[in-house]
Amino acid sequence: MLELEVYAAGVRDLDKILELDHELEAVPGLRYKVDSNHDLVYLEFDEPPTVTYREIRATFRKLNLEPRFVGAIPPELRPKTKTQLLAS
Numbered sequence: 001m002l003e004l005e006v007y008a009a010g011v012r013d014l015d016k017i018l019e020l021d022h023e024l025e026a027v028p029g030l031r032y033k034v035d036s037n038h039d040l041v042y043l044e045f046d047e048p049p050t051v052t053y054r055e056i057r058a059t060f061r062k063l064n065l066e067p068r069f070v071g072a073i074p075p076e077l078r079p080k081t082k083t084q085l086l087a088s
Contacts, residue, residue, distance in 0.1 A: 002045040004053070004077065005070040008060050012036040016063060023059045027051055040070075045077075053077040 010016055017034055020041070024032055029046035043056070053073050060067035 002047060002049055002074045002076055004043040004045070004056070004074065006041045006043065006056070006060065007039055007068040007070055008041060008065040009039050010065055011039050011041060016065065019063050020060075020065075023062070047076070049076055051077075052079050054079060 011020065011034060017036065020034070024030060028050050030049075030051075031044045033042045034040070035042070053069065056077075057067050057069075
């Protein structure tokens with residue numbers, strides 16, 4: 001199980017919570033809890049996660065919330081792009 005904590009000012013608004021619920025319910029293997037007193041969202045993913053942290057950030061921004069990830073982002077949530085070394 002992977003855990004991620006997100007601070008998003010304004011998420012305590014009931015309308016924002018409902019909109020966020022609508023967006024996050026579509027993500028398979030995701031459970032979450034909103035701490036409306038502190039504008040925090042706790043996310044738990046079954047392994048392997050089906051989204052990246054960029055997609056999570058885009059979901060919050062779509063709702064006009066600016067997410068701030070608390071702590072380290074697990075490597076499993078980082079995009080799986082391959083990079084090439086530049087020849088010198």
